[in-house]
Amino acid sequence: MILEADVNIQGHNTLNETNIPIMAHPPDIYSDNTLEEWLDAVLKSKKGIKLDFKSLQALEPSLDLLRKKNETGINRPVWLNADILHGPNVPNFWPVINATRFFGLIQTKFPDVTISPGWTVLYLPFYPNATYTQAMVEKMYDHVRHLPQKITFPVLAVMVKNGWPHLSWLLKQSSRFSLTLWQGSENPTVNDLLFIRDNSNPQRIYYDIYEPVLSQFKEAAIISGIDKPKFPVVEDSDPELPLQDCLELILASKNPWGIYLRVKSQTQLAVSLQLLQQAYDMGLLYHPTWLNMDIAHGIFNFQGYMTGQEFLRTINQIFPHVTVAPSWPQEALDQGYTLQLVKDMIKLFQGTWQDVSLQLQAVYLERSETRFKSLLQNQPRFSLTVEHRTGKEGLSGGNHSVTSLHKGYRELTFYNMANSYKNNFGSTDYAFN
Known part of the structure; x- marks a missing residue:
């Protein structure tokens, strides 16, 4: 299991801005919980870490902090997320994190991570078929193709099925790539989640889904999986080798x-x-x-x-x-x-x-x-x-x-x-x- 938290810089874009990373989601720019305090608490558990950066200013001091904590051993998966491109229903003037700086700082400061670059996205009920386009995924691929790390692309779960031809193309470009389906205000249907599960390698799909949809999906997956094959493995391998x-x-x-x-x-x-x-x-x-x-x-x-x-x-x-x-x-x-x-x-x-x-x-x-x-x-x-x-x-x-x-x-x-x-x-x- 991975614990996720939004990271911003204290007093972001104000005269009181500091270089202290805090746990806050815009429009909040102040918090009584700093990233360091949050990390200290999480490192006492056995759970992984996912940091969702809401400003580029928060990235460098956060990476310095991770490097400091790693001196005594983080010893768990660390995912670093930021929206670097405009996605479905989002105008081009909407601010995104600078991809070059985001990737460059990670390579320089703390490269031993899974990178999670995403699109800003807006779900509009009156445009239910809006989704990720081929142009969007190709632009993303151009940004990440040179990176040595594992990459997981966060995608809005309710939009994934309609965009599957394009997102599946992106997955095919590297065995290092995966998708993380996240749930927004609109619940994805269980059938849509089953579609993704049945048309992909389960080892390359992660789910950030809430209750009750998560339990409904797990139950449906067990039932539908009774007669469905596992992903191919090498016969008689022990432990099982995909x-x-x-x-x-x-x-x-x-x-x-x-x-x-x-x-x-x-x-x-x-x-x-x-x-x-x-x-x-x-x-x-x-x-x-x-x-x-x-x-x-x-x-x-x-x-x-x-x-x-x-x-x-x-x-x-x-x-x-x-x-x-x-x-x-x-x-x-x-x-x-x-x-x-x-x-x-x-x-x-x-x-x-x-x-x-x-x-x-x-x-x-x-x-x-x-x-x-x-x-x-x-x-x-x-x-x-x-x-x-x-x-x-x-x-x-x-x-x-x-x-x-x-x-x-x-x-x-x-x-x-x-x-x-x-x-x-x-x-x-x-x-x-």
């Missing part, structure tokens, strides 16, 4: 790793592709990227699996720049990779412009007599990937078939195998994971 964090680690690494995503849930395909698209839009994703999923089609049209057509349509609509790596449902492989299974899969992806690599499990190749080379000889974008999953019939499962496949289709075949299997296999001329 896919977004995993991608960020890969993309930040100096190692030239490619990305292979095996999507296990239909509900997570679109969200996973959106994460890839975000990284691509930011110029971070230049790694080879493969996308695998068990799909249903033709003779292997089993219930409970996404259809191949929907799989491909989702990829092309959200992030098409992948090697498509489809695999068959487990239920279809009792007889191995039969001729009809492979023919139906090839036919499904025959017209795609992406590279396609059919995913084969080594253990099921033992039961297969399909001659892949003849089927793929006129398919220049097609290849095979042989995978050995440790635990299926031991390390020896599929050895003979993998050897035969390698000898016959070396130029068409990739391998996805653990080092333990590679050592057992006794070969050094394979591409292993």
